[in-house]
Amino acid sequence: MADSSVTLETPLIADLGQEAADSRLARVRVGVVAFPGTLDERDAARAVRLAGGTPVPLWYKDSDLQDVDAVVVPGGFSYGDYLRAGAIAAKAPMMTAVARAAQSRGTSGSSPLPVLGICNGFQVLTETHLLPGSMIKNDHLKFLCRDQRLAVESTATPWTAAFEPGEEIVVPLKNQDGQYVADEGTLAELEAEGRVVFRYAGGNPNGSRNGIAGVANARGNVVGLMPHPEHAVEPGFGPSSSGSGPVAMRSGTDGLRIFSSLLHQLVSA
Amino acid sequence: MPRIIVDVMPKPEILDPQGKAIARELPQIGIDGFAGVRQGKRFELTVEGEVTEAHLAEARRAGQELLSNPVIEDVVSVSVAED
Numbered sequence: 001m002a003d004s005s006v007t008l009e010t011p012l013i014a015d016l017g018q019e020a021a022d023s024r025l026a027r028v029r030v031g032v033v034a035f036p037g038t039l040d041e042r043d044a045a046r047a048v049r050l051a052g053g054t055p056v057p058l059w060y061k062d063s064d065l066q067d068v069d070a071v072v073v074p075g076g077f078s079y080g081d082y083l084r085a086g087a088i089a090a091k092a093p094m095m096t097a098v099a100r101a102a103q104s105r106g107t108s109g110s111s112p113l114p115v116l117g118i119c120n121g122f123q124v125l126t127e128t129h130l131l132p133g134s135m136i137k138n139d140h141l142k143f144l145c146r147d148q149r150l151a152v153e154s155t156a157t158p159w160t161a162a163f164e165p166g167e168e169i170v171v172p173l174k175n176q177d178g179q180y181v182a183d184e185g186t187l188a189e190l191e192a193e194g195r196v197v198f199r200y201a202g203g204n205p206n207g208s209r210n211g212i213a214g215v216a217n218a219r220g221n222v223v224g225l226m227p228h229p230e231h232a233v234e235p236g237f238g239p240s241s242s243g244s245g246p247v248a249m250r251s252g253t254d255g256l257r258i259f260s261s262l263l264h265q266l267v268s269a
Numbered sequence: 270m271p272r273i274i275v276d277v278m279p280k281p282e283i284l285d286p287q288g289k290a291i292a293r294e295l296p297q298i299g300i301d302g303f304a305g306v307r308q309g310k311r312f313e314l315t316v317e318g319e320v321t322e323a324h325l326a327e328a329r330r331a332g333q334e335l336l337s338n339p340v341i342e343d344v345v346s347v348s349v350a351e352d
Binding site: 083084087091126127132133134136137138139140141179181182183207 | 279282283284286287290335336338340341
């Protein structure tokens, strides 16, 4: 590895035998969409980089996906969410391109474009009709920010394939419009088809139906999640707990595994 | 200029936390005759000249495709404002 490519994000202790795998991961290009008002795109890009992949910034007004292998629609806000959270953003050229790739790729035998929507990005994906249901104001109406325990219930998505079914993780949750709602028929379908990917554990923080924190589309390539895995990727800057037991203060990195899972799925595909 | 009014309400089966918060507040200012409150949205679409059937059709389409989210909301009326 050339000295110029060594950064603080490169592990300092390396097994030389691992280099081939690392360089395969580094070739995975993960697009991170930014809208006016998005505020977590840098964290999402950093999470991709820490997991070993290459983040590619995607601007909402463009429609060129730049040959990315997967897309993250990060959290924050979009256009101030004037109409409804994510409603205007869903009509942006980049989201039209993402929706087309997420739905059309795969028909020719290649696997469909993996997409992860986080928080406002999840809302954008529901408004784009890539995912069912919607989010309304929290039942208690307050903005809530806390470390949230989640159960990973489906491992049939590229984003969660590295987990054990039922495994718990802790990542930050921060929103006011986080209450997942869908009609009874849709909820029954999601449950029956195993498309509830993440469920709140240790109490429902916002009144979400069935305690749902994240869902997938029928093919499993598109996942939406309200809490923020990209804020739990680096010791010193994460939650003070983890799903696998106690950690040092702010050293929870459970979220990183979602990004690692994606990269390993893509290189082993 | 004439306006087309599009009214959007949360679906009846969807809990309306904003409406509930308002309902709780009303008795605090001495208004206690109401059993419930639901909060919706009113859009005013301004038309240059006469409102035609085509304008109304476009307003209905706007209501379905942008102004409301059919998962959580209904367009309850599309009407011409009487000025």
